[in-house]
Amino acid sequence: MITQPAIEVRDVEKSFKDVPVLRGVNFEVKAGSVFALLGSNGAGKTTLVRILSTLITADSGKASVLGFDVLTQPLDVRGSISLTGQFAAVDEVLTGRENLVLVAKLRHLPNPRALADELLDRFDLTDAASRPASTYSGGMRRRLDIAMSLIGNPPVIFLDEPTTGLDPEARLEVWQTIRRLAEAGTTVLLTTQYLDEAEQLADRIAILHEGRIIQNGTLAELKRLLPPAKVEYVEKQPSLEDVFLSLVGKETR
Numbered sequence: 074m075i076t077q078p079a080i081e082v083r084d085v086e087k088s089f090k091d092v093p094v095l096r097g098v099n100f101e102v103k104a105g106s107v108f109a110l111l112g113s114n115g116a117g118k119t120t121l122v123r124i125l126s127t128l129i130t131a132d133s134g135k136a137s138v139l140g141f142d143v144l145t146q147p148l149d150v151r152g153s154i155s156l157t158g159q160f161a162a163v164d165e166v167l168t169g170r171e172n173l174v175l176v177a178k179l180r181h182l183p184n185p186r187a188l189a190d191e192l193l194d195r196f197d198l199t200d201a202a203s204r205p206a207s208t209y210s211g212g213m214r215r216r217l218d219i220a221m222s223l224i225g226n227p228p229v230i231f232l233d234e235p236t237t238g239l240d241p242e243a244r245l246e247v248w249q250t251i252r253r254l255a256e257a258g259t260t261v262l263l264t265t266q267y268l269d270e271a272e273q274l275a276d277r278i279a280i281l282h283e284g285r286i287i288q289n290g291t292l293a294e295l296k297r298l299l300p301p302a303k304v305e306y307v308e309k310q311p312s313l314e315d316v317f318l319s320l321v322g323k324e325t326r
Contacts, residue, residue, distance in 0.1 A: 077140055079104040079229055079260040080125065085134035087120055094120045096284035097134070102277075104228075107251065107261045109275035111268065116281045118264035119159070122233050125262070126156045138229055155222035159234045161214045162221075165207035169198050169217050172206060176224045192220040196250065212243030216250055229260045236270060248273060 080102035087095040094117045102108040112118050123129045125136055127147040135142065141149040163172050170189050177185030193199045196216045206214060215235060222230060232251065236244045251274050254261055265271055271278045272292055279289040288295060311319075 076104060078102055079106075079139055080108070080262060081135075081137045082121070082125070083135045085121070085124065085131045085136055087117075087124065087129075087131050094284055095124075095131070098281070098284070098286055100279050100286055100289055102260060102262055104260050105255070105258045106276040107255045107263060107274050109271035109278045110262065110264045110281055111266070111271045111278055112264075112281035113266055117284045118266075118281055119233055121281070122156070122231050122262070122264060125150075126154060126231055127151055153227060154229045154231060155225075155227040156231045157219055157222045157233065157235060159237045161211075161218035163206045163209075163214055163217050166205060168203050168205055169193060169209070170202040172217060172221060173224065176221045180225050182225060188224065192223065195253075196220045210243060211239045212246035215239065215243065215247050219247075219250055219254075223254075223259075227259075229262070230254065232261060232263045234264055234266065236265070236267065244270075 078101040080100075082098055082100050085095055085098045086093070098117070098121060100108075110118050110121065120129070124131050125138060125143060127143050127150050130144060135144075137143060138150045139153045141153065143150050164175070167175065170186075170193060173189035173192055174185045177188050182188060190199075190202075193202045196219070198213065198217060198220070201209060201213060206217060209217065219230075219232070219235070235251070236247050239247065248270070251261060251263065255274075255276075263271075263274060275292070277289065277291055278295060279286050280295075281287075288298065
C-alpha cells in the first residue's frame, strides 16, 4: 500500500536579492516520523521552514504538507501544522495555564480550561500551572511553547532549532517531549545544528549545506558512507556534560 508522505519538497529554490539560500532542495517526510534537517547556521534551514509554513514563498519548485500545496492552498496547510520557532513565544506575564487557555480560545476550541489542564499534565507542568511563565526555567518555557503549538492536535509540527540556548538538562527535557510527540503519531520536522540531537531523535536525517541537501538517510545509512570503524580499546573519559548531568541526577540518554 502506498502512503502519501506528510511533507514533500521538490526542487525548491529561494534567493534574497542576489544571494541564493536554497538551491533545488528535495526530500520527503514519512507521516508519523521525526525528520531532522541538519545544517550549520546560514545553511537555509529556517528559510525552508518558513516556506513550508506559508510565511514566505519559494522562487521556484513545489512543496506540500499532507497533500496541500503551500502556494495554492495556504489555508489548508496552516490548518494542518504548528510552528515552534527558535525562541519560546510565550507571554511571560500570564501563567502557564493562562497561556494555554488563551491559545485555545483564539482557536475557538470548546472547554479551553480542560484542554489546558490536559496539556499541563502531558508536559509535566501541572505544579507550575499557576505561576507566571517568567518564573519558568528555559526547559519549562520551551515545553510550554510546544504545548501551546499542539492545541488543536495538528498532525504536523515544525520545530526550528528547539534547543537553541538551553542548558544540557533543559535540552534533555525537550528531547523527551519530542519523543513523546513521535510516539503519539505526530509528524515532526526538526531543524538543528547539533549532531547529537539529530542522532538521538530522528528517524531520517537530511544534511543541508549551502542550500542543498547533500545526503539524506537513516543514521545507519549515513554511517555506512564512511569506512568501517577501526576497533581500538581506549579509556573513555567523561565529558563535562556527562559530569554535569550526573551531578544533577539526569541521564545522558
